[in-house]
Amino acid sequence: MKISYNWLKQFVNTKWTAEETEVLLTDLGLEVEGIKTFESIKGGLKGIVVGKVEACEPHPNADRLKITEVNIGEEKTLSIVCGAPNVDKGQLVPVATIGTILYNEDGEPWPIKKGKIRGEVSEGMICAEDEIGLGKSHDGIMVLDEKLKPGTPLNQVFPVEIDQVFEIGLTPNRADAMSHWGVARDLRAGLIQQEISTPIDTPSVSNFHVEDRSKRVSIRVKNSELAPRYCGVSISDIEVKASPEWLQNRLKAIGINPKNNIVDATNYVMHELGQPLHVFDIEKIKSNKIVVTTLPKGTKFTTLDEVERELHEEDLMICDAEKPLCMAGVFGGISSGVKENTTSIFLESAYFNPVSVRKTAKRHGLNTDASFRFERGVDPNITEYALKRAVVLIQEIAGGKVSSDIDDFYPKKIEDFQVFLTFDKINNLIGQEIDTGVIKTILTSLDIKVNNVSESGLGLTIPAYRVDVQREVDVIEEILRVYGYNNIETDSKFNISIANSSKYADYKIQNKIADQLVGQGFYETMANSLTTSKYTELSQEINPEHNVEILNALSQDLGVMRQSMLFSGLESIAYNINRNQQNLRFFEFGKTYHKYDEKYVEQKHLSLFLSGFRHKESWTMPHQTTDFFQMKGVLERIFERLGLSEIKYKSSEASYFSEGLIGSFKKQQIFEFGRVKNNILKHFGISQEVLYAEINWDSVLELIQKSSFIIKPISKFPSTRRDFALLLDKGVKFDDLKQIAFKTDKKILKEVDLFDVYEGDKLPEDKKSYAMRFVFVDEKKTLTDKQVDKVMQKLQKEFEKEFGASLR
Numbered sequence: 001m002k003i004s005y006n007w008l009k010q011f012v013n014t015k016w017t018a019e020e021t022e023v024l025l026t027d028l029g030l031e032v033e034g035i036k037t038f039e040s041i042k043g044g045l046k047g048i049v050v051g052k053v054e055a056c057e058p059h060p061n062a063d064r065l066k067i068t069e070v071n072i073g074e075e076k077t078l079s080i081v082c083g084a085p086n087v088d089k090g091q092l093v094p095v096a097t098i099g100t101i102l103y104n105e106d107g108e109p110w111p112i113k114k115g116k117i118r119g120e121v122s123e124g125m126i127c128a129e130d131e132i133g134l135g136k137s138h139d140g141i142m143v144l145d146e147k148l149k150p151g152t153p154l155n156q157v158f159p160v161e162i163d164q165v166f167e168i169g170l171t172p173n174r175a176d177a178m179s180h181w182g183v184a185r186d187l188r189a190g191l192i193q194q195e196i197s198t199p200i201d202t203p204s205v206s207n208f209h210v211e212d213r214s215k216r217v218s219i220r221v222k223n224s225e226l227a228p229r230y231c232g233v234s235i236s237d238i239e240v241k242a243s244p245e246w247l248q249n250r251l252k253a254i255g256i257n258p259k260n261n262i263v264d265a266t267n268y269v270m271h272e273l274g275q276p277l278h279v280f281d282i283e284k285i286k287s288n289k290i291v292v293t294t295l296p297k298g299t300k301f302t303t304l305d306e307v308e309r310e311l312h313e314e315d316l317m318i319c320d321a322e323k324p325l326c327m328a329g330v331f332g333g334i335s336s337g338v339k340e341n342t343t344s345i346f347l348e349s350a351y352f353n354p355v356s357v358r359k360t361a362k363r364h365g366l367n368t369d370a371s372f373r374f375e376r377g378v379d380p381n382i383t384e385y386a387l388k389r390a391v392v393l394i395q396e397i398a399g400g401k402v403s404s405d406i407d408d409f410y411p412k413k414i415e416d417f418q419v420f421l422t423f424d425k426i427n428n429l430i431g432q433e434i435d436t437g438v439i440k441t442i443l444t445s446l447d448i449k450v451n452n453v454s455e456s457g458l459g460l461t462i463p464a465y466r467v468d469v470q471r472e473v474d475v476i477e478e479i480l481r482v483y484g485y486n487n488i489e490t491d492s493k494f495n496i497s498i499a500n501s502s503k504y505a506d507y508k509i510q511n512k513i514a515d516q517l518v519g520q521g522f523y524e525t526m527a528n529s530l531t532t533s534k535y536t537e538l539s540q541e542i543n544p545e546h547n548v549e550i551l552n553a554l555s556q557d558l559g560v561m562r563q564s565m566l567f568s569g570l571e572s573i574a575y576n577i578n579r580n581q582q583n584l585r586f587f588e589f590g591k592t593y594h595k596y597d598e599k600y601v602e603q604k605h606l607s608l609f610l611s612g613f614r615h616k617e618s619w620t621m622p623h624q625t626t627d628f629f630q631m632k633g634v635l636e637r638i639f640e641r642l643g644l645s646e647i648k649y650k651s652s653e654a655s656y657f658s659e660g661l662i663g664s665f666k667k668q669q670i671f672e673f674g675r676v677k678n679n680i681l682k683h684f685g686i687s688q689e690v691l692y693a694e695i696n697w698d699s700v701l702e703l704i705q706k707s708s709f710i711i712k713p714i715s716k717f718p719s720t721r722r723d724f725a726l727l728l729d730k731g732v733k734f735d736d737l738k739q740i741a742f743k744t745d746k747k748i749l750k751e752v753d754l755f756d757v758y759e760g761d762k763l764p765e766d767k768k769s770y771a772m773r774f775v776f777v778d779e780k781k782t783l784t785d786k787q788v789d790k791v792m793q794k795l796q797k798e799f800e801k802e803f804g805a806s807l808r
């Protein structure tokens with residue numbers, strides 16, 4: 001949020017510098033993230049002076065150029081080459097001297113240097129009005145009043161407004177500070193604490209009066225819950241034109257482009273008082289009726305940005321007798337706004353339900369200055385005052401007369417908040433006793449009324465615009481931020497409590513595995529737990545009946561809690577691929593949510609994604625895509641680290657896998673992984689293979705607490721390797737061979753690996769060849785060939801017996 005210091009000082013008369021004020025505002029909780037200087041004319045006309053053309057002769061080497069001698073109030077005249085057709089002897093002109101910085105239309109600087117033009121020295125530049133920011137004409141040089149004195153700085157002839165603009169990082173709870181008036185209230189409270197008492201000067205509306213009632217627009221509010229207060233008034237005989245310079249400068253300083261005097265006036269009042277306003281051309285209001293209501297779902301409405309939108313049945317609309325004119329508190333319609341030929345307007349000032357405005361704005365993807373304020377909560381008690389302020393300003397800059405009474409719909413007043421503040425609570429929460437007189441002064445400076453005082457505390461009335469101050473602790477926070485956090489004494493003794501936590505604590509195990517995955521090249525992601533219900537159509541495992549639905553969903557795409565980690569991860573995969581990042585390794589610790597009858601269930605998972613190539617492109621290494629077994633290896637390393645290495649596998653029947661496996665430990669399923677089906681990838685616009693794994697983290701945490709492992713020293717005796725090339729049926733799995741091998745010998749057989757698989761025309765159609773490696777180690781002595789050969793013979797017999805294998 002941008003706050004003009006010149007504008008702020010119209011409310012609070014302070015001689016503090018912008019830098020001093022910045023510190024105070026930050027201490028008050030309105031953090032100033034930076035200060036920028038605004039100049040109504042870029043460069044502030046620095047280095048530009050009034051010059052008198054003493055001589056003007058044709059350039060000897062160019063037909064369209066002239067050589068001038070210009071007096072700028074110094075002993076020596078300047079020789080300046082000028083190409084303007086209207087330059088002539090005796091004129092007073094603006095002269096940019098050497099070293100002056102001028103700015104082009106894009107705001108880019110270009111310095112004036114001494115140089116030669118077609119062989120003749122030029123010691124400056126005679127300027128056109130567009131070159132120095134005093135107009136848009138470039139037909140010739142700017143000719144000044146002949147009464148001016150040569151050498152006079154041009155910024156003394158044309159005043160330049162210089163302002164300091166605060167960029168305030170406003171927190172969402174501070175709806176009361178969304179204007180210059182709101183910031184001024186806090187600044188006044190801070191100054192009073194600094195023993196500087198200054199009142200707030202609010203704009204006067206004493207000039208408001210009704211001149212006739214010829215343009216009355218009747219108001220009907222059908223839903224007072226969505227529009228608790230609605231005011232309106234008519235103004236006729238206005239003239240739509242450009243705003244005066246002072247008003248344009250105020251808006252430009254805070255980053256708003258001026259449009260016309262009517263629109264600028266409403267923007268001015270909104271940033272001045274915090275009350276959004278809207279203007280309608282009365283000629284576009286059918287039957288001179290305003291109806292505040294909701295419309296049937298699907299109703300078409302074209303907004304000011306020329307986009308046709310379909311309305312929701314909960315969108316509050318401002319309508320006339322026949323059609324919608326405006327999205328209440330969000331955005332105007334294209335057909336009812338102010339045009340150059342508008343002569344009569346209906347001016348709206350209202351208090352709309354914050355939740356309703358927020359939903360409408362989010363639903364249609366709109367974020368306007370008005371919705372920003374309405375959805376946080378504006379002051380319901382300045383609705384009419386802001387309307388009068390805008391009317392007075394419009395009459396000042398656009399003429400016109402008030403042609404109706406103010407129609408104010410306000411059936412039920414929004415009451416102020418009542419809070420009882422106890423002194424004990426203040427002292428206990430702050431940790432330091434603050435004088436009662438200081439507390440009362442702070443509260444009064446914040447417009448909080450002290451109704452009664454007792455030995456135990458204060459009875460308070462808090463204004464309705466302080467939507468963030470409704471509890472006793474909120475009031476204490478207000479006291480503390482004005483009193484000053486830096487003024488609270490701190491004890492030199494520092495106490496700390498060390499909490500006892502188990503080595504199996506979730507965060508410890510999670511960090512351990514996260515570090516391992518990062519070391520393997522994975523990136524951690526964090527996806528939104530809210531997702532779309534449409535994903536239930538992509539998987540048979542996700543039942544729509546088990547969706548946990550959001551009661552007040554921001555949009556249909558965020559209407560339910562996710563039942564699977566898969567789809568939010570695929571959104572991240574697609575997002576990165578669309579930005580030319582193909583080699584992806586992601587993991588996420590997150591939860592899934594399910595509803596079974598009336599029971600809600602949360603389950604924590606670790607999801608893994610692999611896609612693209614294993615390694616970056618390099619001449620030393622061929623391209624190799626990520627595959628099924630790479631994901632299997634990543635999973636096995638995770639469970640080895642957790643001490644759950646005895647994993648049993650079986651095929652997965654999940655509908656979202658084209659090929660998958662389920663991993664179990666002691667008959668408990670703990671993970672599932674596989675290749676994601678192409679039809680699902682196509683839904684996300686992904687054309688490359690994606691491997692996905694989902695680990696049931698809750699089960700893992702439970703199992704690691706029950707399991708144990710033994711640490712043994714590395715054997716000092718050498719290992720021995722033997723290989724088998726087995727001819728097997730195609731249906732035989734390596735895992736089955738591995739289990740039989742370890743059942744055959746549990747003493748010296750330590751490793752069983754598969755290092756080659758062959759299926760080709762040299763083998764029968766139903767056969768395949770496995771090349772297997774066996775590693776033997778005796779912990780007590782060096783193995784002999786006889787011992788190893790004996791085990792290998794047993795293995796051969798078991799393979800022949802169980803699988804019909806034969807040696808090749």
